[in-house]
Amino acid sequence: MRRILRPLRMAWRRLTSMRTALILLFLLAVAAVPGSLLPQRPLNPDKTNSYVAQHGGWGRFLDSIGMFDVFGSVWFAAIYLLLFISLVGCLIPRIRVHARAVARKPLPAPRNLDRLPENGRFDTADTAPAYVAAARSALGRRWRIVERREESGAITLSAEKGYSRETGNLIFHIALLASLVLIAIGRLYNYEGSRIVLQGADNGFCNTISQYDSWKPGRFAAEGKVHPAPFCIDEMSKFTASYTASGEPRTFRADVTYRPSLDAAPRTTNITVNHPLRLEGDRVYLINHGFAPQVTIRMPDGSVRHDVQAFVPTEAATLLSEGAFKQPGKTDAKQDIGIEGLFAPTPVDTGNGLITSASPRVSDPVLSVFIYQGDLTGSGAPQTVYALDHSKMKKIGKANLTIGKTVTLPNGVAVTFDGWVPWAGLQVSHDPAQGYLLIAAVAMVIGLLGSLGVRRRRVWLRIAPGSSPDDGSPTVVSVGGLARSDSGNFTAEFAGLLTRLETAGTPVEPNVSADAIGAGKD
Amino acid sequence: MAGINGSMAHLSDGLFTTSIAIYAAAMVGFTAEYAFGRVGRKLEAAAPAPARELVGAGGPPVLEPATAPPAPPKRPAADRIGRWAVVITVLGALVHAASITVRAAAVDAVPWSNMYEFASVSGLVGVLAFLAVLWKLPALRHLGGFVLLPVILLMFLAGTVLYSEAQPLVPALQSYWLAIHVVLVSIAEGALMTSAVLTVLYLVKSRHDKRHDEPGYKPGSLGALAAKLPAAAVLDKAAYRVVAFSFPLYTVAVICGAIWAEAAWGRYWGWDPKETWAFIVWVIYACYLHARATAGWKGKAAAWVNLAGFGAITFNFLIVNIVVSGLHSYAGLS
Ligand code: HEM
Numbered sequence: 001m002r003r004i005l006r007p008l009r010m011a012w013r014r015l016t017s018m019r020t021a022l023i024l025l026f027l028l029a030v031a032a033v034p035g036s037l038l039p040q041r042p043l044n045p046d047k048t049n050s051y052v053a054q055h056g057g058w059g060r061f062l063d064s065i066g067m068f069d070v071f072g073s074v075w076f077a078a079i080y081l082l083l084f085i086s087l088v089g090c091l092i093p094r095i096r097v098h099a100r101a102v103a104r105k106p107l108p109a110p111r112n113l114d115r116l117p118e119n120g121r122f123d124t125a126d127t128a129p130a131y132v133a134a135a136r137s138a139l140g141r142r143w144r145i146v147e148r149r150e151e152s153g154a155i156t157l158s159a160e161k162g163y164s165r166e167t168g169n170l171i172f173h174i175a176l177l178a179s180l181v182l183i184a185i186g187r188l189y190n191y192e193g194s195r196i197v198l199q200g201a202d203n204g205f206c207n208t209i210s211q212y213d214s215w216k217p218g219r220f221a222a223e224g225k226v227h228p229a230p231f232c233i234d235e236m237s238k239f240t241a242s243y244t245a246s247g248e249p250r251t252f253r254a255d256v257t258y259r260p261s262l263d264a265a266p267r268t269t270n271i272t273v274n275h276p277l278r279l280e281g282d283r284v285y286l287i288n289h290g291f292a293p294q295v296t297i298r299m300p301d302g303s304v305r306h307d308v309q310a311f312v313p314t315e316a317a318t319l320l321s322e323g324a325f326k327q328p329g330k331t332d333a334k335q336d337i338g339i340e341g342l343f344a345p346t347p348v349d350t351g352n353g354l355i356t357s358a359s360p361r362v363s364d365p366v367l368s369v370f371i372y373q374g375d376l377t378g379s380g381a382p383q384t385v386y387a388l389d390h391s392k393m394k395k396i397g398k399a400n401l402t403i404g405k406t407v408t409l410p411n412g413v414a415v416t417f418d419g420w421v422p423w424a425g426l427q428v429s430h431d432p433a434q435g436y437l438l439i440a441a442v443a444m445v446i447g448l449l450g451s452l453g454v455r456r457r458r459v460w461l462r463i464a465p466g467s468s469p470d471d472g473s474p475t476v477v478s479v480g481g482l483a484r485s486d487s488g489n490f491t492a493e494f495a496g497l498l499t500r501l502e503t504a505g506t507p508v509e510p511n512v513s514a515d516a517i518g519a520g521k522d
Numbered sequence: 523m524a525g526i527n528g529s530m531a532h533l534s535d536g537l538f539t540t541s542i543a544i545y546a547a548a549m550v551g552f553t554a555e556y557a558f559g560r561v562g563r564k565l566e567a568a569a570p571a572p573a574r575e576l577v578g579a580g581g582p583p584v585l586e587p588a589t590a591p592p593a594p595p596k597r598p599a600a601d602r603i604g605r606w607a608v609v610i611t612v613l614g615a616l617v618h619a620a621s622i623t624v625r626a627a628a629v630d631a632v633p634w635s636n637m638y639e640f641a642s643v644s645g646l647v648g649v650l651a652f653l654a655v656l657w658k659l660p661a662l663r664h665l666g667g668f669v670l671l672p673v674i675l676l677m678f679l680a681g682t683v684l685y686s687e688a689q690p691l692v693p694a695l696q697s698y699w700l701a702i703h704v705v706l707v708s709i710a711e712g713a714l715m716t717s718a719v720l721t722v723l724y725l726v727k728s729r730h731d732k733r734h735d736e737p738g739y740k741p742g743s744l745g746a747l748a749a750k751l752p753a754a755a756v757l758d759k760a761a762y763r764v765v766a767f768s769f770p771l772y773t774v775a776v777i778c779g780a781i782w783a784e785a786a787w788g789r790y791w792g793w794d795p796k797e798t799w800a801f802i803v804w805v806i807y808a809c810y811l812h813a814r815a816t817a818g819w820k821g822k823a824a825a826w827v828n829l830a831g832f833g834a835i836t837f838n839f840l841i842v843n844i845v846v847s848g849l850h851s852y853a854g855l856s
Contacts, residue, residue, distance in 0.1 A: 018812060018815065018816045019816055019818070019819075021812060022809060022812045022813060022816055022819065025805055025808055025809045025812065026809055028805050029801075029802045029805040029806050029809070029834075032798050032801055032802050032805075033798075033802065035793055035798050036793075036795040036798035036799055036802075036842065037795075040793065042793075043792070043793065043794070070793075071793050183791075192788070192789075249693055250693065251693055252693050272693070273693040273786060274693070274697040274699075274782075274785050274786050275785070276785065276788070283788065285787075285788040287787075287788065427788050429788045429789065431789075431790075434784065434790060437790070438777075438781070441777045441780075442777075444773065445770060445773055445774055445777065448769065448770040448773060449770055452766040452767075452769060452770060452811075453766070453770075489658070
């Protein structure tokens with residue numbers, strides 16, 4: 001049994017030592033570096049995949065060791081966990097030691113006070129007990145003072161202050177532990193859903209998984225252990241974007257009607273970039289925005305369809321956007337119509353018929369259409385709503401349309417650009433722990449201020465009564481001081497304290513100690 | 523450009539350039555004091571005298587204010603130059619502060635919303651941190667050149683490579699958290715720069731001390747300069763104290779950043795490159811604080827950790843802003 005326990009205990013002691021903590025902290029810093037230099041899958045999957053593809057075997061190797069998801073990788077979690085255990089292991093004994101130190105009296109004075117880093121000595125005409133009282137009041141209430149009497153008849157004062165330095169340090173580390181736990185809880189139980197909402201009626205959604213365009217749940221939220229709070233964003237009645245003359249964005253604002261719960265009365269509010277809608281447990285953010293062109297399509301069979309589709313911006317600065325319209329015709333007749341579109345809010349003709357955009361502001365916008373006829377199912381691979389798979393279709397025409405214009409093709413198919421509505425990307429976020437995390441973070445800061453700001457000091461006084469009090473030989477006070485922390489300038493502090501202690505006593509008449517001066521000159 | 527006062531922005535640029543010139547003059551002064559004065563050793567001797575000297579067996583009350591220096595008969599030229607350099611530095615800081623204030627008025631927003639403005643504010647904080655250190659430890663005065671040199675380089679970089687025209691803020695930056703977050707970061711990082719300078723000097727000095735004790739030591743010109751530095755322990759302690767001041771500030775700054783990110787981007791932390799490097803910087807300075815409390819890591823090893831921390835700050839400011847893209851694209855470079 002001993003055989004097993006001893007190495008275990010050694011390992012535990014080593015894990016919880018300051019040196020291990022130091023190394024683990026270093027590792028944590030180093031481990032985070034690739035997470036900032038390599039593309040990360042959770043942040044940018046497309047970039048990551050193309051990076052892996054470009055770098056062949058090397059890319060696949062990096063992928064296999066988690067370099068493209070550093071903060072979700074096993075080894076990052078391992079460092080984090082070891083640090084956590086080490087922290088727990090070092091905190092428990094430190095809390096016990098500190099509790100005892102707080103309860104215990106300050107240590108007795110060392111025999112030789114003038115061996116201490118800071119020391120001094122002076123005489124006073126007061127008797128020893130009188131000076132003790134004077135010294136106590138000179139020190140003030142910030143010091144914890146214990147009085148002892150030595151065999152020689154001298155009285156010692158042990159004074160200590162700055163206990164809150166260690167208290168602060170412990171609060172900091174405990175709050176840090178709490179933060180790690182809260183971050184983990186938040187990540188397990190959070191969810192994030194996003195949805196594109198077109199301006200106008202009938203485009204709202206409720207907070208259920210099936211109504212999101214994308215849904216990212218934490219591990220436990222995914223297993224159905226979290227039920228999204230039932231609220232609804234019923235309508236975005238208006239989206240407003242304003243820009244400076246040079247096209248820099250100024251404000252984005254979505255006016256919405258919502259219900260905090262299914263049977264609540266509808267309310268209105270607006271969501272802007274730094275001001276999400278905060279509901280019980282959920283927040284609704286305005287993440288991005290764009291344009292949804294409206295078209296009328298006359299199909300090959302003569303029927304008329306109206307369509308409006310959100311386009312995705314391909315250029316952030318000018319909001320040049322692309323997207324697709326897909327209208328199925330009669331099945332198996334190859335009469336589906338597909339349109340690839342490019343929407344330029346402030347169009348510029350680059351020559352040879354290509355249109356680009358000069359500004360995100362809308363001013364006589366142009367919709368470029370590439371019209372295809374055939375079979376929309378394409379290769380059968382999953383399709384996004386923003387792109388057209390025209391592998392089984394034939395291009396039958398193209399045109400640049402301003403609002404109200406129609407292009408009519410020889411086979412009777414016609415496309416009219418009717419106008420556009422703005423859309424907003426709304427994101428719903430849920431993290432049950434983040435409020436508590438803020439509290440823990442504030443506790444960390446308070447702890448740090450104590451830990452790094454409070455000065456831990458020990459001072460001892462030995463007050464030796466004069467050899468024969470009757471002939472007026474003075475009481476000798478020797479003082480020694482020790483800084484238990486590096487903060488502040490203890491040398492200057494001690495000098496000031498010494499002056500205060502000395503002036504607290506009654507000065508000795510100069511003539512009495514004439515020979516003592518000589519003795520002190522060495 | 524809407525909402526921008528062009529002539530004021532112009533005035534701000536002029537003041538900025540002027541302050542660089544003034545700092546350069548002060549740096550020449552500090553360097554002259556350092557090179558020609560015997561200030562280091564003299565002031566060290568005059569620094570708060572250890573109480574030990576005042577003690578004798580049965581010592582009489584010979585206590586005098588421990589800080590009183592043995593009054594020099596005449597102020598040497600180098601000392602006068604040093605004093606003037608401080609005055610010139612204060613003047614430079616005033617002009618610099620005016621430049622930042624005018625820029626703020628010109629854009630009608632907080633003046634630290636792109637790299638140029640941030641660098642300018644950080645430089646000012648670095649200078650102010652040094653002036654504050656001087657207040658407490660006047661013996662360090664002749665080291666002014668070492669602080670002003672990186673400030674001047676930073677400002678030069680800001681005025682050339684990082685410069686961007688005064689511009690109104692994009693929506694994500696229209697938040698009072700911008701003011702709080704960025705001003706805290708720049709104060710903390712400006713102060714940490716001062717700490718890094720003190721740390722470099724500490725390393726130079728302790729290397730010099732070690733070599734000095736070796737037999738057959740012949741002081742080169744660098745050695746002669748190092749001899750004038752304050753004691754290694756003083757430099758080490760000063761560097762620590764600046765970190766002890768900056769670390770909580772940096773912590774608050776990161777927390778404010780997280781609060782802002784929660785409001786603007788929907789999550790308090792997303793491992794965006796800027797956030798990742800803020801985390802790395804924070805952890806490295808935590809390492810530094812631990813290293814100073816760990817046997818075998820005190821002294822030089824801890825000093826290198828301090829420098830690694832400042833290296834990470836520099837990386838975060840320059841490389842992450844310019845090369846690595848992320849959500850924090852406030853750089854204003856095009
Ligand atoms: C993993 C186990 C850890 C252990 C065993 C540990 C241990 C300690 C100890 C014993 C001290 C007191 C040092 C002194 O008396 O000066 C201390 C201080 C400190 N620790 Fe930790 N710590 C750990 C983790 C952390 C972490 C993860 C952080 C932050 C990232 C941190 C930040 C600090 C700070 C800022 C101080 C104050 C330093 C000072 O007083 O100069 N610690 N730690």
